[in-house]
Amino acid sequence: MPETAVRELTFAQAIREALAEEMRRDSTVCIMGEDVAEAGTPFKVLAGLLEEFGKDRVVDTPISEAGFTGLAVGAAMTGMRPVVDIMFGDFITLTMDQMVNQAAKVHYMSGGKWKVPMVMRTTMGATRRSAAQHSQSLHAWYCHVPGLKVVLPSTPYDAKGLLKAAIRDENPVVFFEDKMMYKLKGEVPEGDYTVPLGVADIKRVGEDITLVATSSMVQVALGAATMLEEIGISAEVVDPRTMWPLDEKTLIESAKKTSRAIILDEGYERYGVTAELASVIATGAFYDLDAPVKRMGAMHVPIPFSPPLEDVTVPTEQTVFEAARALCGK
Amino acid sequence: MTTAAQPKETSEKVELWLRMYRQMVAIREFEAQVNELYTRALMPGLAHLYIGEEAIAVGVCEALDRADYITSTHRGHGHCLAKGASPDRMFAELLGKEAGYCKGKGGSMHIADPATGNLGANAIVCGSAGIATGAAFAAKRLGNGRVAVCFFGEGALGQGVLYEVMNLAQLFKLPVIYVCENNLYTEYTHYSETTAGDILMRATAFGLDAASVDGQDVRAVHGIAQRLVGRARHGDGPGFLLCNTYRYHGHHVGDINREYYRPKAEEQKWKTERDPILNFGKWLVEQNFADAASLAQVQSELQSEMKNAVESAVAAAYPSVDEVAEDVYA
Numbered sequence: 001m002p003e004t005a006v007r008e009l010t011f012a013q014a015i016r017e018a019l020a021e022e023m024r025r026d027s028t029v030c031i032m033g034e035d036v037a038e039a040g041t042p043f044k045v046l047a048g049l050l051e052e053f054g055k056d057r058v059v060d061t062p063i064s065e066a067g068f069t070g071l072a073v074g075a076a077m078t079g080m081r082p083v084v085d086i087m088f089g090d091f092i093t094l095t096m097d098q099m100v101n102q103a104a105k106v107h108y109m110s111g112g113k114w115k116v117p118m119v120m121r122t123t124m125g126a127t128r129r130s131a132a133q134h135s136q137s138l139h140a141w142y143c144h145v146p147g148l149k150v151v152l153p154s155t156p157y158d159a160k161g162l163l164k165a166a167i168r169d170e171n172p173v174v175f176f177e178d179k180m181m182y183k184l185k186g187e188v189p190e191g192d193y194t195v196p197l198g199v200a201d202i203k204r205v206g207e208d209i210t211l212v213a214t215s216s217m218v219q220v221a222l223g224a225a226t227m228l229e230e231i232g233i234s235a236e237v238v239d240p241r242t243m244w245p246l247d248e249k250t251l252i253e254s255a256k257k258t259s260r261a262i263i264l265d266e267g268y269e270r271y272g273v274t275a276e277l278a279s280v281i282a283t284g285a286f287y288d289l290d291a292p293v294k295r296m297g298a299m300h301v302p303i304p305f306s307p308p309l310e311d312v313t314v315p316t317e318q319t320v321f322e323a324a325r326a327l328c329g330k
Numbered sequence: 331m332t333t334a335a336q337p338k339e340t341s342e343k344v345e346l347w348l349r350m351y352r353q354m355v356a357i358r359e360f361e362a363q364v365n366e367l368y369t370r371a372l373m374p375g376l377a378h379l380y381i382g383e384e385a386i387a388v389g390v391c392e393a394l395d396r397a398d399y400i401t402s403t404h405r406g407h408g409h410c411l412a413k414g415a416s417p418d419r420m421f422a423e424l425l426g427k428e429a430g431y432c433k434g435k436g437g438s439m440h441i442a443d444p445a446t447g448n449l450g451a452n453a454i455v456c457g458s459a460g461i462a463t464g465a466a467f468a469a470k471r472l473g474n475g476r477v478a479v480c481f482f483g484e485g486a487l488g489q490g491v492l493y494e495v496m497n498l499a500q501l502f503k504l505p506v507i508y509v510c511e512n513n514l515y516t517e518y519t520h521y522s523e524t525t526a527g528d529i530l531m532r533a534t535a536f537g538l539d540a541a542s543v544d545g546q547d548v549r550a551v552h553g554i555a556q557r558l559v560g561r562a563r564h565g566d567g568p569g570f571l572l573c574n575t576y577r578y579h580g581h582h583v584g585d586i587n588r589e590y591y592r593p594k595a596e597e598q599k600w601k602t603e604r605d606p607i608l609n610f611g612k613w614l615v616e617q618n619f620a621d622a623a624s625l626a627q628v629q630s631e632l633q634s635e636m637k638n639a640v641e642s643a644v645a646a647a648y649p650s651v652d653e654v655a656e657d658v659y660a
Binding site (some may be wrong): 078079098107110114147250 | 395399401430431432433434435436440442443444449450451452454457458459460461462463464465466467469471472474478490491495497498500501656657658659660
């Protein structure tokens with residue numbers, strides 16, 4: 001930890017501070033996307049950056065996700081460090097060729113000669129009543145592709161440190177922000193620090209069960225852990241922070257210690273992040289497990305609009321509490 | 331020509347023309363060897379020959395500096411050679427050898443070389459339009475005076491991302507030239523069956539400086555390329571160059587029986603009446619810039635150079651299997 005004052009910032013402020021600091025530090029860092037300049041995005045995450053850095057570095061683009069993502073790939077190859085803003089994670093579908101066939105493969109296909117140091121910032125997360133095309137958590141799609149790194153911060157502190165690390169990384173990094181967390185407050189040091197990609201964080205120490213959770217599911221897991229404590233179950237909450245590179249060791253060690261694990265992630269459960277993390281634990285902690293690893297993700301349905309319908313599609317503190325209690329036989 | 335009054339310029343021009351002639355022959359002889367390699371089953375994968383289209387790569391690349399950028403296509407050997415790639419390392423790449431431009435990881439469709447500004451050939455049709463536009467974006471932001479050329483076939487006119495990036499390029503006044511090689515056939519389908527309306531108007535609609543040229547006439551291609559490159563470098567924005575051309579061989583080397591999509595008589599007519607090398611050679615002789623013997627000499631020199639390059643590539647080592655997981659991340 002740096003020797004600087006600690007303040008409370010929101011998740012959105014932490015993101016903005018990371019961007020501003022990196023833009024001051026490195027003149028090749030620029031932001032591009034839809035309504036990033038005067039509007040500062042619909043979530044106001046980027047408010048104020050245009051005033052400090054100007055239009056050449058905070059670049060409003062047309063609604064052309066494939067076009068400006070592709071442009072960022074080429075700019076990254078030739079000396080810039082673009083940070084692309086994809087307003088809703090649902091729109092990453094429009095960037096697939098640029099990220100999957102271009103950005104992810106340029107370094108390998110060129111025998112290590114060209115590099116693509118770019119960041120794609122985008123959102124995830126349901127329960128904002130935005131229906132099926134503005135609510136998905138599609139990070140697993142990019143986790144599947146060699147050549148990409150995928151980051152899912154869960155706290156303002158991690159968001160700032162991980163984003164700064166992502167911008168300095170020499171590879172294409174996709175950075176998923178849960179839009180329901182933008183107002184979440186937490187301690188964030190002033191000044192420069194990074195959180196390295198590939199290092200998990202134990203958000204709560206416990207003995208009886210491991211809750212591996214990503215992004216906003218960390219808050220859900222922490223809430224469930226408090227409920228579990230009241231019935232005498234001590235839950236450990238582990239946040240991998242980056243899906244790739246993945247800190248397998250910390251996940252396995254925690255599961256070995258507690259002998260039980262639930263994986264929580266807001267992406268679709270089928271063929272998703274929970275399946276990969278469960279496999280890591282099932283393989284690595286097999287002889288220490290007292291129960292099968294349980295997975296909890298989004299229901300396999302398009303996200304519905306109607307609030308009571310939407311609310312049952314993602315894990316909640318209550319459903320996690322019940323699942324953990326059942327897994328512990330209480 | 332009326333340049334007799336300017337002897338210095340004439341000698342420079344003659345030098346340029348002879349260099350362009352030599353380069354076109356080099357591409358043709360290179361491709362003849364590729365055809366041979368493939369026919370002898372020495373080459374893994376597919377090969378898409380550039381024979382017939384040499385005047386475009388040469389005419390355009392001769393208008394560029396070494397530091398300028400190009401992106402290329404699956405039919406990209408000609409572009410790479412014209413931008414300065416060495417045949418032996420290209421053959422090595424085509425054969426998947428360690429000595430190849432991409433250490434054998436890219437192959438025929440992915441030759442990339444930072445030393446000659448080659449951002450990479452791309453096997454996704456229109457896959458590099460974003461990259462080339464981004465390189466122009468970086469060139470403008472960094473103020474290094476470079477220009478980017480995006481080579482693509484008329485098949486790419488069907489991809490939406492092309493129009494996204496042309497829009498971006500014009501909005502940002504980027505130094506990029508989109509060079510469309512219309513060889514009449516989108517794989518196995520005549521372009522008229524896949525392309526509605528007027529090709530040039532697609533570019534002029536965005537305000538690009540658009541021109542069409544006889545792609546079999548290297549002097550004409552070079553002249554217009556110089557103009558478009560010059561204005562782009564000067565900050566006047568992007569250009570679009572439609573080159574009308576013909577590929578002599580199939581879509582790939584294995585595409586032998588082509589009569590279901592184009593008649594042999596048509597192929598013959600292009601080869602005898604509109605061959606870029608024959609016609610340019612004839613013109614050089616008529617103008618007394620070369621004689622038949624010196625042109626024949628050029629061909630025989632390049633023939634043996636290419637044969638030697640192939641031999642050294644055939645004899646070169648494959649990469650060690652330990653290399654397979656290297657270069658995934660920078």
